[in-house]
Amino acid sequence: xxxxxxxxxxxxxxxxxxxxxxxxxxxxxxxxxxxxxxxxxxxxxxxxxxxxxxxxxxxxxxxxxxxxxxxxxxxxxxxxxxxxxxxxxxxxxxxxxxxxxxxxxxxxxxxxxxxxxxxxxxxxxxxxxxxxxxxxxxxxxxxxxxxxxxxxxxxxxxxxxxxxxxxxxxxxxxxxxxxxxxxxxxxxxxxxxxxxxxxxxxxxxxxxxxxxxxxxxxxxxxxxxxxxxxxxxxxxxxxxxxxxxxxxxxxxxxxxxxxxxxxxxxxxxxxxxxxxxxxxxxxxxxxxxxxxxxxxxxxxxxxxxxxxxxxxxxxxxxxxxxxxxxxxxxxxxxxxxxxxxxxxxxxxxxxxxxxxxxxxxxxxxxxxxxxxxxxxxxxxxxxxxxxxxxxxxxxxxxx
Amino acid sequence: xxxxxxxxxxxxxxxxxxxxxxxxxxxxxxxxxxxxxxxxxxxxxxxxxxxxxxxxxxxxxxxxxxxxxxxxxxxxxxxxxxxxxxxxxxxxxxxxxxxxxxxxxxxxxxxxxxxxxxxxxxxxxxxxxxxxxxxxxxxxxxxxxxxxxxxxxxxxxxxxxxxxxxxxxxxxxxxxxxxxxxxxxxxxxxxxxxxxxxxxxxxxxxxxxxxxxxxxxxxxxxxxxxxxxxxxxxxxxxxxxxxxxxxxxxxxxxxxxxxxxxxxxxxxxxxxxxxxxxxxxxxxxxxxxxxxxxxxxxxxxxxxxxxxxxxxxxxxxxxxxxxxxxxxxxxxxxxxxxxxxxxxxxxxxxxxxxxxxxxxxxxxxxxxxxxxxxxxxxxxxx
Numbered sequence: 001x002x003x004x005x006x007x008x009x010x011x012x013x014x015x016x017x018x019x020x021x022x023x024x025x026x027x028x029x030x031x032x033x034x035x036x037x038x039x040x041x042x043x044x045x046x047x048x049x050x051x052x053x054x055x056x057x058x059x060x061x062x063x064x065x066x067x068x069x070x071x072x073x074x075x076x077x078x079x080x081x082x083x084x085x086x087x088x089x090x091x092x093x094x095x096x097x098x099x100x101x102x103x104x105x106x107x108x109x110x111x112x113x114x115x116x117x118x119x120x121x122x123x124x125x126x127x128x129x130x131x132x133x134x135x136x137x138x139x140x141x142x143x144x145x146x147x148x149x150x151x152x153x154x155x156x157x158x159x160x161x162x163x164x165x166x167x168x169x170x171x172x173x174x175x176x177x178x179x180x181x182x183x184x185x186x187x188x189x190x191x192x193x194x195x196x197x198x199x200x201x202x203x204x205x206x207x208x209x210x211x212x213x214x215x216x217x218x219x220x221x222x223x224x225x226x227x228x229x230x231x232x233x234x235x236x237x238x239x240x241x242x243x244x245x246x247x248x249x250x251x252x253x254x255x256x257x258x259x260x261x262x263x264x265x266x267x268x269x270x271x272x273x274x275x276x277x278x279x280x281x282x283x284x285x286x287x288x289x290x291x292x293x294x295x296x297x298x299x300x301x302x303x304x305x306x307x308x309x310x311x312x313x314x315x316x317x318x319x320x321x322x323x324x325x326x327x328x329x330x331x332x333x334x335x336x337x338x339x340x341x342x343x344x345x346x347x348x349x350x351x352x353x354x355x356x357x358x359x360x361x362x363x364x365x366x367x368x369x370x371x372x373x374x375x376x377x378x379x380x381x382x383x384x385x386x387x388x389x390x391x392x393x394x395x396x397x398x399x
Numbered sequence: 400x401x402x403x404x405x406x407x408x409x410x411x412x413x414x415x416x417x418x419x420x421x422x423x424x425x426x427x428x429x430x431x432x433x434x435x436x437x438x439x440x441x442x443x444x445x446x447x448x449x450x451x452x453x454x455x456x457x458x459x460x461x462x463x464x465x466x467x468x469x470x471x472x473x474x475x476x477x478x479x480x481x482x483x484x485x486x487x488x489x490x491x492x493x494x495x496x497x498x499x500x501x502x503x504x505x506x507x508x509x510x511x512x513x514x515x516x517x518x519x520x521x522x523x524x525x526x527x528x529x530x531x532x533x534x535x536x537x538x539x540x541x542x543x544x545x546x547x548x549x550x551x552x553x554x555x556x557x558x559x560x561x562x563x564x565x566x567x568x569x570x571x572x573x574x575x576x577x578x579x580x581x582x583x584x585x586x587x588x589x590x591x592x593x594x595x596x597x598x599x600x601x602x603x604x605x606x607x608x609x610x611x612x613x614x615x616x617x618x619x620x621x622x623x624x625x626x627x628x629x630x631x632x633x634x635x636x637x638x639x640x641x642x643x644x645x646x647x648x649x650x651x652x653x654x655x656x657x658x659x660x661x662x663x664x665x666x667x668x669x670x671x672x673x674x675x676x677x678x679x680x681x682x683x684x685x686x687x688x689x690x691x692x693x694x695x696x697x698x699x700x701x702x703x704x705x706x707x708x709x710x711x712x713x714x715x716x717x718x719x720x721x722x723x724x725x726x727x728x729x730x731x732x733x734x735x736x737x738x739x740x741x742x743x744x745x746x747x748x749x750x751x752x753x754x755x756x757x758x759x760x761x762x763x764x765x766x767x768x769x770x771x772x773x774x775x776x777x778x779x780x781x
């Protein structure tokens with residue numbers, strides 16, 4: 001048992017750390033750190049810098065741009081990216097549809113899409129959830145009916161993150177209404193410019209346009225856009241959801257946020273001194289820090305075991321990463337809210353001055369409540385924490 | 400970075416687990432082993448010696464086997480699972496640790512071989528009426544007399560102090576009651592003139608003692624380390640104690656969780672195994688999360704307990720104890736709750752696990768104590 005990184009791993013860490021902090025524009029990283037929304041251009045700029053370096057899709061097969069990295073290197077890479085507040089490569093492209101096409105897509109699909117997915121020449125969004133299919137995803141109703149060499153798609157998807165920027169959407173659709181639940185689902189790729197697709201924004205509680213509803217009205221999709229076999233889509237979806245466990249806990253993100261909270265608390269007056277000197281605040285901070293340290297170790301246990309475990313057997317340590325990781329992300333936003341104090345009330349003022357040039361003391365504070373509100377999602381998406389517990393109860397505890 | 404045990408460590412784990420299964424196979428067996436006046440089995444203790452467990456942390460030069468924190472972790476986890484009553488922590492980790500970390504070669508040579516072969520059992524006497532968990536709060540005094548010292552004062556809740564042959568005692572040779580300097584450690588024979596002790600049972604089935612020292616004359620050779628410089632030794636011992644207790648707690652929590660999940664699968668109510676009820680499933684998952692987080696911190700403890708930077712090490716071990724304590728409480732309470740009435744009974748194994756977990760929380764610092772320390776330290780080492 002040796003929990004230290006090797007000298008090679010430390011050298012690798014220093015190399016990626018240096019790259020992230022010098023090559024990715026500081027303005028983009030500042031927005032990430034402050035929890036402000038990124039523009040489409042920000043995502044594209046950052047991802048193309050990574051891709052030019054060959055670091056956008058290290059976890060993909062080598063022939064499609066992957067790197068021969070160990071699980072530990074991949075872990076270090078992702079953590080360093082989060083610590084440097086670099087936007088992760090677009091999840092829908094690089095961690096979802098890309099690996100699915102690489103693993104199950106046709107040669108034509110691979111050649112058409114993979115390089116463009118990595119370079120963000122194509123922006124993808126995810127068409128899984130529906131109004132009636134949230135945690136019970138397999139009850140989805142969007143239908144695709146074969147008609148000659150096309151599928152005719154009808155239905156509605158929702159919670160489509162950043163769909164307003166998307167060129168393509170990968171969808172789970174029902175192709176066999178007679179089959180029971182999971183059995184009649186297929187995985188298809190749909191060009192967002194196809195006639196019959198309507199996108200409607202959903203404004204989330206903090207005021208941002210992050211998610212959308214997508215409506216499909218007799219949308220004609222060429223059959224060559226089917227991934228793998230018809231009615232096997234549920235298997236590919238499971239592969240997609242299990243594909244990238246590393247980093248799901250977002251330890252680096254929470255660490256980065258804690259460091260920021262400490263900086264801000266040192267400058268936030270409270271009582272005779274600064275908030276950071278308040279013992280109660282420091283203890284609440286320590287509580288989060290301790291749990292985060294434990295989770296970091298838990299994550300390292302999962303990473304160290306990767307590749308040596310029987311992949312069909314659930315790893316009790318990995319199953320807790322999503323639950324605990326999301327809880328801690330949320331806990332850090334609560335601390336941030338506490339640091340902002342009364343200034344948390346300010347709705348986005350976007351900058352240091354109010355309309356009449358009156359200076360606003362804490363120009364970051366308008367982002368505190370927004371982060372807190374927005375982060376309520378992390379225990380809901382990707383399989384709510386309650387669903388995760390169901391999975392653990394069944395798969396790990398055998399209940 | 401790897402979390403695997405070496406073949407030798409795996410062998411050690413198998414050996415201790417087999418011994419525990421053979422001797423502590425049931426609650427009745429445990430009761431029988433603890434029925435003697437010392438509250439543990441001398442026969443099992445001799446088996447520990449035979450297996451080499453009592454020499455693990457001591458170097459080969461000291462007569463031990465040169466094991467490290469991971470070996471201790473392996474042993475403590477197995478002893479936890481078995482709910483062992485023997486004074487392993489008291490003798491090997493605590494008092495033995497103080498000797499190992501502080502004593503002169505001559506003193507080590509006099510005592511450690513006896514520990515390793517099982518003939519010497521020791522206890523660490525450091526808690527006082529007023530001290531709570533503050534190691535530097537020492538009222539017990541040792542004043543110079545001739546070449547030696549005269550020891551006066553009282554020590555409280557000395558684990559296995561009722562049957563130990565020697566005590567390692569913290570006493571003030573100078574300074575105010577709470578001063579960091581001026582604390583010295585002494586090796587005191589239990590049968591020395593002026594020592595009186597009152598043994599009693601502890602909540603977890605173990606033993607402890609209140610000890611009074613009245614004009615106890617000690618030779619210069621009784622001093623462990625430098626005069627007045629005992630606190631750093633004591634602090635290091637406490638860190639090793641936390642690492643050992645973390646491993647013990649993980650062994651207990653894993654066993655208690657397994658017991659609880661098993662119960663959920665077998666106990667029938669409303670015509671179904673109660674484990675089919677989602678509200679209970681989720682609580683069993685919460686226990687698992689607490690267990691795995693604790694296990695991670697037990698590994699962290701093994702990694703950090705030999706870390707060179709004293710401040711980082713102290714903060715790390717305090718963080719470990721906070722997580723361990725939290726997990727102990729959650730797993731213990733939930734286990735009782737999920738068992739229902741049977742979990743409240745003396746005849747149920749789970750209840751004994753719960754009791755030991757609760758006592759572990761109170762050893763070497765409770766949650767508020769260590770949380771304050773982490774908060775003051777501002778950050779944990781990577």
